[in-house]
Amino acid sequence: MNGDKNNATRAAILEAAEQIMREEGYAAVSSRKIAAKAGLKSQLVHYYFRSMDELFLALFQRVDEQRFQLLTQALASKRPLHALWKMSTDTNGPWLNKEFIALATHREQLREEIARGTERTRRIYAAVLARVLEERGLAHEAWPPAALAILLDGAARLMNSEAALGSSTGHQEAKNFIMHFLDQIEGQTAGPAVALYNSGT
Numbered sequence: 001m002n003g004d005k006n007n008a009t010r011a012a013i014l015e016a017a018e019q020i021m022r023e024e025g026y027a028a029v030s031s032r033k034i035a036a037k038a039g040l041k042s043q044l045v046h047y048y049f050r051s052m053d054e055l056f057l058a059l060f061q062r063v064d065e066q067r068f069q070l071l072t073q074a075l076a077s078k079r080p081l082h083a084l085w086k087m088s089t090d091t092n093g094p095w096l097n098k099e100f101i102a103l104a105t106h107r108e109q110l111r112e113e114i115a116r117g118t119e120r121t122r123r124i125y126a127a128v129l130a131r132v133l134e135e136r137g138l139a140h141e142a143w144p145p146a147a148l149a150i151l152l153d154g155a156a157r158l159m160n161s162e163a164a165l166g167s168s169t170g171h172q173e174a175k176n177f178i179m180h181f182l183d184q185i186e187g188q189t190a191g192p193a194v195a196l197y198n199s200g201t
Contacts, residue, residue, distance in 0.1 A: 010048050012038045014059050018096070026056070026099045057110050060100050064117040071124055080128045081152075081186050085178065088156035091163055098161055125149035136185055152178065 016038035020029050029052070035042040049055035074083035104111040129145035129152075155178065159171050 006048075009040070009044065012040065013045055013048055013055070014062050017055060017059050018063065021059075021096055021099050026103050029056075053107055053110070056100075056103055056107070057113060060110060060113055060117075063096060063100075064113070067117070068120065071121065075124070075128065079182075079186050081132055081182050082179075084125060084128060085152060085156065085182060088153060089159065089175070091160055097157060098164060122146075122149050122153055125153050132186055138185060 013034055016034045017029050019037060020033055031042050031045040031052070034040075034045050034055075045055070049058065070087050071084070074080055074087050077083035100110065100114055104114050126145040126149040129148050130139070133139050133143050133145065155174060159168075159174065162168065163171065
């Protein structure tokens with residue numbers, strides 16, 4: 001019973017920290033603010049997390065696991081690439097990339113965790129692309145899954161970061177282009193992508 005209570009308290013602390021980070025940025029996250037938002041005594045924050053670095057690391061791992069669960073759900077879709085793209089461009093998702101990247105500038109352990117999370121996402125994209133391209137008869141050096149994974153995942157991250165700053169020039173055009181590309185390789189009928197491959201270009 002105590003274990004459940006401890007887990008619930010720890011989760012409440014992380015939830016409060018995430019809300020503050022979303023609303024005010026990582027610089028506003030403090031044990032005092034976390035305790036106030038979670039309805040706890042500030043000493044409890046220090047009991048569960050010996051330092052703010054430890055708390056931020058645990059928060060990133062929590063957010064990254066939420067992201068991984070959504071990735072897993074996307075893989076079960078009939079059109080996994082479309083589902084992955086929709087998830088990656090959802091600005092209401094549970095991730096806080098720009099805040100964590102800013103935090104990681106002087107925190108090596110957090111930087112390593114972010115790199116691992118990025119690599120995992122990229123590998124999933126590449127694996128799905130390889131499978132879909134194989135199924136569509138597009139497995140060819142002109143369609144390298146690893147390169148396409150960088151383009152798709154990177155485009156989503158860039159547009160999300162820019163949107164957070166209030167910039168959106170070219171975003172809709174890029175999204176339309178990518179959706180057209182995904183429709184070609186994951187749609188019900190062969191489109192121009194197949195013609196391009198068959199032409200040998």
